[in-house]
Amino acid sequence: MDDRLLIARVQAGDASAERELYDAHVERVYRLVYRIAGDADQAQDYTQETFIRTFDRLGEFRGDAALGTWICSIAVSVALNGLRRGKRLRTREVALDEAGTAAVAERASEPDLRDRLAQAIDDLPEGYRVVFLMHDVEGYTHEEIGRTLGVQTGTSKAQLSRARAKLRRSLAAFHPRTTP
């Protein structure tokens, strides 16, 4: 799909183009803001706000990066500001019971690892957490992260490295050999 053509159609007031643009990017936006927020209601709010801002500012899109990257940068900004406003992350109520019923007996310790890991991720500084979630969880490249967050690729790599080091330290009890 040609982003420029789609943008031109949206700017010309083509309602079906707006929906096309939304459909093309909503999956990625929702997944990203959900990973950051951890709450379905907040994720919906942030996704909604992201696309409203996207449509409002479409004229500012210069095409330096892919349209999807630009939209994701709005999404991250919306989600982080929203979380700071709320002053709290979602209370950790991981569905360990569901995970536990699916797990085999040999992996009985996994819920503990997940719980501890989730807490460790929550405790990461904001910048580290976002880079870690984007790279190691959602599979973004450092180049995409750099363009999304407006930072250099090297910064993204450094933040990821520090995030991993912190997580390894937090999980040393589970994986003593991973202690840096």
Place this chain on the structure above:
Amino acid sequence: MILDDQEPLEPEIRDAARSYHEPPPVPRDEVWARIEARRAGRRSQKSGAPDAGVRRVRFLVWAAGIAALLALGVGIGRLSVRPGATGGAGRAPVATTAVPVVSAPAAGTPGRDAAAYRLATAEHLGQAEAFLTLFRASVREGRQERLASATARQLLATNRLLLDSPAATDPRLRFLLQDLELVLAQIAQLAPEGRSEDLKLITDGLEQDGMMVRLRSAVPAGTAGTYRQGAL
């Protein structure tokens, strides 16, 4: 901590991480309906333009302040690296933890280059500190400064040059520049009509990260003082 360690996490941890805030299926239609409703509501209650005159005055005040800051920075930089100057230890902005002291090197030597980079870094950090101080103050007073994003973009460009320069070989300085890059990027990406609460949230983040304290401890006292005297 090993900075260059790009080794992936162990498979068990990686797998567990994927279950962190695992997203459910996207409620496409539900969210789209909300987007349409909100946009339709906004269209119907579109009101008049904001007070453009007040905004323009604020813009000019900010522009004048930042221009003065930059001029001071350039002036100080030129005075400090003037040919023939022996770089007395009392004048050179090198007595900090992040910017190690060097003796005055001869012109054209690698040592002189390093000193120039350190000087440029000190100036940049001084400007960043002054900018963030002004930014915080304006947010605290409830003002929305339209020039903040443009200034942040300028500082961001310098920050990137320094990150790519030998100045960033000092790990502590590199960490500081990288963290500063994130903050400046956030401000640079603020919408022109950025809401005051968004601005305040950024300043809250600054305090939580201890950015201002780190900047102040990294900026040579003499240089920072000059910036502040000139700027405020």
